Amino acid sequence: MTREYNVAILGATGAVGRRMIEQLEQSSIPVKSVKLLASARSAGKKLKFKDQELIVEETTPESFEGIDLVLSSAGGSVSKKFLPEAVKRGAVCVDNTSAFRMDEDVPLVVPEVNSEQLKHHHGIIANPNCSTIQMMMALEPVRKKFGLKQIIVSTYQAASGAGQAAIEELKKEAQAYLDGKDMQADAKILPTKGDKKHYPLAFNLLPQIDVLEDNGYSHEEWKMIHETKKIMLNDMNSQDIKVTTTCVRVPVPISHGESIYFTVEDENATTDEIRKAIANFSGNVVEDDIKNQIYPQPINAEGKRETFIGRIRPDYENKGAFNMWVVSDNLLKGAAWNTVEIAEYLVKMDLI
Amino acid sequence: MTREYNVAILGATGAVGRRMIEQLEQSSIPVKSVKLLASARSAGKKLKFKDQELIVEETTPESFEGIDLVLSSAGGSVSKKFLPEAVKRGAVCVDNTSAFRMDEDVPLVVPEVNSEQLKHHHGIIANPNCSTIQMMMALEPVRKKFGLKQIIVSTYQAASGAGQAAIEELKKEAQAYLDGKDMQADAKILPTKGDKKHYPLAFNLLPQIDVLEDNGYSHEEWKMIHETKKIMLNDMNSQDIKVTTTCVRVPVPISHGESIYFTVEDENATTDEIRKAIANFSGNVVEDDIKNQIYPQPINAEGKRETFIGRIRPDYENKGAFNMWVVSDNLLKGAAWNTVEIAEYLVKMDLI
Structure with a gap:
């Protein structure tokens, strides 16, 4: 049986976050559940994943319990605060902020270019800058x-x-x-x-x-x-x-x-x-x-x-x-699509 | 007594032509008269030079009789057709089109850079491309x-x-x-x-x-x-x-x-x-x-x-x-001002 993934999207209401939802809808990743996370200010907003209406939740460390995959685009300080919490709880995070890009043990990946680097991940993979x-x-x-x-x-x-x-x-x-x-x-x-x-x-x-x-x-x-x-x-x-x-x-x-x-x-x-x-x-x-x-x-x-x-x-x-x-x-290859594409490779390469 | 110049502006109704009028108004060139020239389509339009209302005239070879200085920005083909006529009648022409820029005997001048080249003019000086x-x-x-x-x-x-x-x-x-x-x-x-x-x-x-x-x-x-x-x-x-x-x-x-x-x-x-x-x-x-x-x-x-x-x-x-x-x-240093500035240098250097 194909494994299915519980996915959290951090920063779901932003320009990139909304596109992450769309790109995930169209991706080859077998999705079991989707959780939309944002700041307290955006909590309560309703967004759709496929036909399912989802309510945006405020992010807390506990939000990541049971999550397999985090797609993150809520700003560097949010990533720094929450992604280690998600990793601690067993999730693999693909981060579209600059928070971890230059960390030595964080692969910085454009899948078509250096997907091999994904093999060395320790829970966080960074999406490069759009340009x-x-x-x-x-x-x-x-x-x-x-x-x-x-x-x-x-x-x-x-x-x-x-x-x-x-x-x-x-x-x-x-x-x-x-x-x-x-x-x-x-x-x-x-x-x-x-x-x-x-x-x-x-x-x-x-x-x-x-x-x-x-x-x-x-x-x-x-x-x-x-x-x-x-x-x-x-x-x-x-x-x-x-x-x-x-x-x-x-x-x-x-x-x-x-x-x-x-x-x-x-x-x-x-x-x-x-x-x-x-x-x-x-x-x-x-x-x-x-x-x-x-x-x-x-x-x-x-x-x-x-x-x-x-x-x-x-x-x-x-x-x-x-x-x-x-x-x-x-917002797509420069952000949401490259992030979801990294997740597709993680699944294909059995690294999640 | 200071010499005064009869000036014709060719292409007077365009974006650059209108700015040539303004730049000439503010220049140090002693202006005796201004003639505004354009295509038949624009003839009859009224434009001001300082407090003087001028009627735009259709350009013909005879338009340049008695003209000392031509400032031209009406397109390459218009320059090719009329500037030799103006030179024949004794005018010096500063041309803002690409018509003569690459001619060996036409100086291509940014006054601050190569005003010395003005000394070699044969009636036409080219204004370089704006960029x-x-x-x-x-x-x-x-x-x-x-x-x-x-x-x-x-x-x-x-x-x-x-x-x-x-x-x-x-x-x-x-x-x-x-x-x-x-x-x-x-x-x-x-x-x-x-x-x-x-x-x-x-x-x-x-x-x-x-x-x-x-x-x-x-x-x-x-x-x-x-x-x-x-x-x-x-x-x-x-x-x-x-x-x-x-x-x-x-x-x-x-x-x-x-x-x-x-x-x-x-x-x-x-x-x-x-x-x-x-x-x-x-x-x-x-x-x-x-x-x-x-x-x-x-x-x-x-x-x-x-x-x-x-x-x-x-x-x-x-x-x-x-x-x-x-x-x-x-439209100014890239066109109208550089053209008028060339004319100022021609006057200062006694080359007109």
Whole structure:
């Protein structure tokens, strides 16, 4: 008989949490029961899993009694507080926050890239940052076939990376702008909730995602650099692949864009070979037909699990160097889907 | 007695043309008379120069009789047709289209960078592409002091680069989106007027500016590469500075953003020295105070003549390599102001 799992979704009412419910509904995981957990403020809300109406409960350590699998996206401090409690009670946790990503004994996993790492888990598996995941999807087939030397990436990140409230803020500001009103009054969250100043994103660009650190990088930029190394090289400080990043928030609700410049070890690699390697990688869709103006766009990627790659072309002045443009739904492959996909692999690999 | 100039503005009714009028009003050029020229469709419209009401006239070769200075922004084909006629009649033309930019005997000028080139003009001076100009402003002080080896740039370009109608299109689409309606019906110009397919820009990203060429680059990307070499090295095909580009249209009405990665010859150059060199360059404003969340934003740059530079920081894994974020009003320093500024230099340098 197939084993069935008792699943808890922590942070069930957020933009990612709601999508975790949807992705779990569509997954291959045999689900016995679903428990929706959130803060006291959200407790009592009703949400559906398939045809079943569920009432959101306030999270306590005891919430995890009898739970086999936790999918978590309620913020770093919530994960830090509750996931050890869940592990203590025998659950395996897939965490979409940054709480444990850099812990040495916590695998940081994009299933198509490094599912082998799941074998070393001790109860917690971390889901990488959204902007890291889609970059890994596009670059791992390149690394495997041609070797990767350097990555220089500029991101075009959607408001939803800062949650559902940031989408609403963007829309409010946009309406104010179109009505000829001042947008500043609506700027309460972005660029990042925890910081002092807030700026409008609508019809604007904000080169700050997460807090800015003393080294000059934003925390988001720092995460992309070190998560890439941990995923591809199992060492967050390795210089085997050099990475630098500039992260910018753009007035788009859902789906991140990334302009990625990369150099490969095999200097004879051709654009066609690189395009083919990317296209053959599970989870990737190459949209790269310039004659017909086909290239990835956020409005087309929204709601899809895949990572879309286009505008692949050489840097004609540097052998082994290329540019490409990558778009993916930051709430799905960048968050909810990658989390549920990790859980699917845990089940398939008999690691839960 | 100071010489006074008869000035014609070609393409006076467009987004750039209207700003040329404003910039000329505020310039140091002694203006005797202003003639506003446009297509037959726009003839008869009334516009003001200072307190004077002027009627827009249809452009003919005879329009340029008695004109000393032409400021032109009516599209490449119009420039090709009429500017030689104006030169024949003794006028000096500053052209904001791409018509003559790559002609060997036409100087391509950002006054702060290469005003010396004005001395070699034969009646036509070309204004570079908007995205090239602000990159030159940010990088020329770096090149002069530390030597430039490589530029890798990703652009975040405003709708107004495609004209006033593209701004209106963006706003219409945004309102449709906020009203829950389909945006496709409003997509008639972008990504580029001359191409087959049109896509919504509102709440979206379009990695196509101008037409896509067989080499995989868009024409905008090609322009940034070759104009940079012509401006900095006087040779559009030189490899002394290697340049590669990815150009993306973003849902912003006015002001382009650019994420620029660059490497310098002097590997001991520090971030502080680079910041200082950029700040001391006339026309630049450094907005780079991360403790106080100060960095360039399009909504702050709009309406200003300066180029704003921030987020300057090293690539910690490559000596002599840096990232920065540059924003400027694409219709002013990127177009109308740079054009009028060239004319100011022509007057000052006694070249007209």
